[in-house]
Amino acid sequence: MPELPDVETFKRYIDSTALHKKIKTVKVNNSEILYNIKSKKLKEKLTGKKITDIYRHGKYLFLKLSNNGFLILHFGMTGDIKYFKIKNHQPSHTRVLLEFENDYYLAFDNQRKLGKVGYTDDIESFIEEKKIGEDALQLNEDKFLDLFYKKKGSIKSALMNQNLIAGIGNIYADEILYQTQIFPKTIVNKLSKKKLKTLYKNIKEVLNTAIDLQANPDNFPKKFIIPHRKKDGKCPLDNKILKKIKVNGRTTYYCPNHQKHN
DNA sequence: CGTGGCTCCTGGCGGC
């Protein structure tokens, strides 16, 4: 799940649940997912504090704590978040569990343990250190064109490159390229300026549409390819069987009819 | 600079 729209949905979920609740206890079930802080230190940073604000940058969430400092959440391939009251209702792969004074819990669920929980005093320096690019929804058109114009690699790799532009992953890259009718292996600098502008517009449109629909593919518009990304999936426009290829090692679906090589 | 391969990790699925 966790690409920009999913992470934004998590953000809004926490905004409407755990925000401003005082943290009573912190349980770390799997310390191997901690990124840059030890379990003991993390508990010190969190206990007795509140989450006062939440910022998202690309696929990262930064939960501002009442004493300053930020809890960092990165979800990897299989992350999720859940706020609940009955302890038995916690997700089966809860790696970190916050308990609040109102007796509710917030679970960081992460089946494959590819996600990370970390801490930073300063978001900007964290982003700089990681060399993460600008958030896909913040980037303006000029900067986008600047970043992409001369790129020599495939367009799908570029879209997914977090150092270039943050937030787009494998699934939404496919959607954005499908909506723009670009073959995923097209070399970026072969695209016309006009096509790049359309691509830019579609990045925003696809991501914003997904956010509005809580990143739930069941609700997606009929013209979206995401619900059809599976074996024998069909192009929603012409019912042609979608092709499945690898681009940079990642499974890629596209419509051979609407996204032609050139 | 760009790509392909490998790695981390767990679980679901299809094939034999």
Add this chain to the structure above:
DNA sequence: TGCCGCCAGGAGCCAC
């Protein structure tokens, strides 16, 4: 049924 390889919405590292 049981086992096995393959695959999965992320990303870092390394060799070429």
